[in-house]
Amino acid sequence: MRDLGVSQRDLLVQAIAHATGDMPTVGSAVWRAPLAQPNRLHAALRDCAGGRTVVVTGTLDRRLVLIEQKPGGTGTWTVADLSGQPHDTRTWPGWTKDNLLIADPGSWLSAAEITAEGRHRLARPRLLLASLYHPENFPLPRFPLAISDLARAARSTLLGQVELLDMQLGAELDDITARATSGEIDIVGISATFGQHDLMTRLLDELTAMPQPPLLVAGGSLTVRNEKILLERYPQLIIGRGAGEPTIADVLGHWHDDMAVQHIRGVGYAGAARGEGTLSIGPRRTPVVANRVQTDMWPELDLLDRTFACGGVAQLESSRGCTNYCSFCPRGHKGQWAGASPDALPWVLREIGAVVDRHPQVSRTLYLVDEEFIGRGDDAVSRALAVADTLQEAGFAWETSCRVDQAVRLDLDRAWHVERAHLWRGLVERGLRRCLFGVESGVTSILERFNKETTGTQNALAIRTLTALGVPPRFTYITFDQLMTLDELRQTYVFQGRTDLLLRPQPGLSVEEIVDGVRDEEWVAAHTTGKPFYTGISYMLVSMECLINAAYTRKAEAAGLTGEADPSMGRVQARFADWRIGVASHWAQLWIDRNFALDYTLKSLEKVLDGEPYALVRDLRRTIKTAGYRLLGGMVDAAGTADTAPERADELNDQCAGLADRLLAELRADLDPALGPVGESLPGRHQDTLRREHDRWSATDGWRLINLADPCGT
Ligand code: B12
Numbered sequence: 057m058r059d060l061g062v063s064q065r066d067l068l069v070q071a072i073a074h075a076t077g078d079m080p081t082v083g084s085a086v087w088r089a090p091l092a093q094p095n096r097l098h099a100a101l102r103d104c105a106g107g108r109t110v111v112v113t114g115t116l117d118r119r120l121v122l123i124e125q126k127p128g129g130t131g132t133w134t135v136a137d138l139s140g141q142p143h144d145t146r147t148w149p150g151w152t153k154d155n156l157l158i159a160d161p162g163s164w165l166s167a168a169e170i171t172a173e174g175r176h177r178l179a180r181p182r183l184l185l186a187s188l189y190h191p192e193n194f195p196l197p198r199f200p201l202a203i204s205d206l207a208r209a210a211r212s213t214l215l216g217q218v219e220l221l222d223m224q225l226g227a228e229l230d231d232i233t234a235r236a237t238s239g240e241i242d243i244v245g246i247s248a249t250f251g252q253h254d255l256m257t258r259l260l261d262e263l264t265a266m267p268q269p270p271l272l273v274a275g276g277s278l279t280v281r282n283e284k285i286l287l288e289r290y291p292q293l294i295i296g297r298g299a300g301e302p303t304i305a306d307v308l309g310h311w312h313d314d315m316a317v318q319h320i321r322g323v324g325y326a327g328a329a330r331g332e333g334t335l336s337i338g339p340r341r342t343p344v345v346a347n348r349v350q351t352d353m354w355p356e357l358d359l360l361d362r363t364f365a366c367g368g369v370a371q372l373e374s375s376r377g378c379t380n381y382c383s384f385c386p387r388g389h390k391g392q393w394a395g396a397s398p399d400a401l402p403w404v405l406r407e408i409g410a411v412v413d414r415h416p417q418v419s420r421t422l423y424l425v426d427e428e429f430i431g432r433g434d435d436a437v438s439r440a441l442a443v444a445d446t447l448q449e450a451g452f453a454w455e456t457s458c459r460v461d462q463a464v465r466l467d468l469d470r471a472w473h474v475e476r477a478h479l480w481r482g483l484v485e486r487g488l489r490r491c492l493f494g495v496e497s498g499v500t501s502i503l504e505r506f507n508k509e510t511t512g513t514q515n516a517l518a519i520r521t522l523t524a525l526g527v528p529p530r531f532t533y534i535t536f537d538q539l540m541t542l543d544e545l546r547q548t549y550v551f552q553g554r555t556d557l558l559l560r561p562q563p564g565l566s567v568e569e570i571v572d573g574v575r576d577e578e579w580v581a582a583h584t585t586g587k588p589f590y591t592g593i594s595y596m597l598v599s600m601e602c603l604i605n606a607a608y609t610r611k612a613e614a615a616g617l618t619g620e621a622d623p624s625m626g627r628v629q630a631r632f633a634d635w636r637i638g639v640a641s642h643w644a645q646l647w648i649d650r651n652f653a654l655d656y657t658l659k660s661l662e663k664v665l666d667g668e669p670y671a672l673v674r675d676l677r678r679t680i681k682t683a684g685y686r687l688l689g690g691m692v693d694a695a696g697t698a699d700t701a702p703e704r705a706d707e708l709n710d711q712c713a714g715l716a717d718r719l720l721a722e723l724r725a726d727l728d729p730a731l732g733p734v735g736e737s738l739p740g741r742h743q744d745t746l747r748r749e750h751d752r753w754s755a756t757d758g759w760r761l762i763n764l765a766d767p768c769g770t
């Protein structure tokens with residue numbers, strides 16, 4: 057349980073005394089109630105408020121407590137800002153102007169008159185935010201940022217009450233349904249990402265069957281891909297089409313009839329009247345708020361404690377959106393790059409740190425899930441360093457993602473590269489534990505098709521530079537794409553096997569020596585690790601996902617390669633222009649799926665481990681990768697010698713099957729004995745997770761597609 061900072065607890069106790077005339081008793085839960093969990097704080101306050109109505113609202117940094125001074129009365133309230141800042145420094149939402157009259161706005165603690173309308177607005181709507189999840193797919197949880205960000209935006213309106221349920225953290229779909237249909241919920245906000253469409257429709261089927269369903273809003277990466285399908289099936293649904301903070305704030309106002317649906321920011325809707333369910337006047341859209349306008353991207357932390365208790369990891373964003381438009385990455389939803397101002401970071405990190413402190417077994421590492429950590433603009437370098445400084449000062453190691461053109465640009469001069477090399481070294485010195493780079497290919501013709509705005513040479517130089525600078529990298533790579541030629545696949549295989557890319561970190565050399573060295577083959581030969589590039593690829597052998605509305609998908613469509621939409625993954629099924637590559641891609645996917653859960657478990661363990669156990673787990677993942685690379689090589693050879701007539705596809709298929717069977721048997725022989733010592737070096741519950749996943753992996757028979765991949769590599 058979170059211990060309130062002394063001053064904040066003092067403020068809380070003073071507020072109680074101000075309202076009730078009494079201090080809470082020694083045993084009162086108020087002394088221990090976690091400020092980060094307003095619903096528990098509310099329960100604790102109610103217990104000691106002697107029948108008075110209590111409201112806990114506002115965001116974590118400006119939590120607002122309101123307590124009636126006389127039970128059951130309609131008169132005066134005590135209003136306390138637990139940040140200790142005077143009430144008149146708050147940006148009060150418009151509705152409070154005539155409904156919440158603070159007697160002493162210059163203080164953090166004041167009496168106030170609240171109108172009946174004001175009391176109604178503080179109490180309603182009751183918003184349930186729910187995150188969907190398939191535990192069998194991703195065994196270890198991540199802090200649910202999306203609904204936590206939405207909770208902050210909702211609480212900043214001071215309207216109603218917010219509760220959160222996340223299926224990663226023990227809630228079942230039935231629990232969400234039960235709560236949403238309990239009659240105690242006015243709005244249900246559902247967040248869904250890839251693979252969760254089935255859960256979404258099961259939940260919405262139940263909710264829309266209610267005689268008077270709550271107001272229903274859905275958002276998240278997958279939901280946006282499936283906007284059309286969802287609106288056709290559930291015409292009363294409101295879809296959040298971008299960052300959901302302004303949307304959810306508006307939805308709360310909409311519930312109070314402050315605004316019509318067509319004024320809610322960033323939504324798609326079919327136009328059915330609320331409660332009627334079926335009457336549609338056609339799909340409509342309102343503009344999404346740009347990332348540069350929506351710079352408050354901080355979460356409420358209600359679920360952080362539980363995330364750690366469930367063995368999960370902390371996540372945060374320091375920027376939103378991206379500087380590029382890769383053809384396979386639809387941008388409408390995540391938008392263009394904008395950075396949060398580092399000013400707000402210290403308090404968020406302090407709060408996160410306070411929760412981490414209660415879980416000594418958790419590695420103090422923060423995952424910045426930015427799409428592009430550095431971004432653009434004249435202050436990009438200083439901003440990135442400021443963010444890193446703040447993270448380090450708060451005692452966190454951290455990981456993030458970035459484009460390779462933040463390290464190497466073929467159009468820019470040596471001075472730029474030297475400055476960037478300093479930046480990267482500076483970031484590592486400030487606790488950057490790992491950074492993911494979406495290389496996606498080493499073959500320039502493929503990169504052009506992907507609109508990556510990078511080249512093979514640039515990628516090679518960037519990989520060398522970053523590794524020599526000691527940036528612990530992870531690379532993502534799309535091995536197969538529907539429009540590729542066999543020659544491109546061969547070049548891909550060669551690039552992934554290159555041993556002149558992953559260099560040894562050179563802490564003793566100046567950044568100038570490194571910038572020059574990586575361009576000199578002799579220097580490279582003297583400084584390489586000798587390890588093939590694929591050992592640095594996060595997930596090998598992945599194929600292009602033709603996401604709905606992506607430019608690449610349109611190219612594949614134009615080539616006559618696309619088929620049915622697959623709402624579960626927000627993608628369109630697509631064939632390969634060269635059927636031989638299609639067969640190889642199919643077997644690569646079977647290979648990934650067979651090994652996914654075990655590899656994902658190892659990857660997740662890497663995130664929560666340090667030292668020797670971390671190194672052991674990395675070794676295991678390397679063994680899995682080598683087997684994958686051998687499979688790729690074998691398939692490229694087989695495809696090259698295959699009869700090109702499509703009716704001979706079965707022969708190539710059988711060859712790939714034989715190869716995969718053989719390599720899997722060898723992988724088992726390598727992993728089974730190695731997993732024992734790794735397991736022993738792990739803390740108990742991680743041991744159990746690993747044993748469970750290893751048993752499951754060993755017991756699996758046959759090759760099956762399970763629709764899983766993770767080239768976003770996070
Ligand atoms: C963590 C993560 C994962 C994890 C998810 C695990 C988990 N338990 O959650 C893993 C690693 C498994 C993963 C996998 C994939 N991912 Co991923 N992932 C991410 C990542 C890095 C962070 C997600 C996050 O927390 N974001 C922060 C929150 C705040 O953003 P958000 O979820 O989008 O929520 C906001 C809005 O969507 C909206 N919203 C969300 N829910 C709701 C609900 C309501 C009611 C409303 C109104 C609004 C709303 O408001 C939120 C706040 O602004 C994002 C990158 C990113 N920065 O978003 C990529 C990202 C979402 N992934 C992406 C992709 C493509 C994938 C894969 C499909 C890759 C692949 N081809 O295989 C796979 C899917 C695999 C599978 N089988 O499911 C893409 C999506 C591309 C796009 N433009 O749509 C992203 C954007 C990365 C990228 N740029 O390529 N991913």
Ligand code: SF4
Nearest residue numbers: 378380381382385427
């Ligand atoms: S794939 Fe990565 S680099 Fe490309 S647009 Fe998407 S987030 Fe940006």
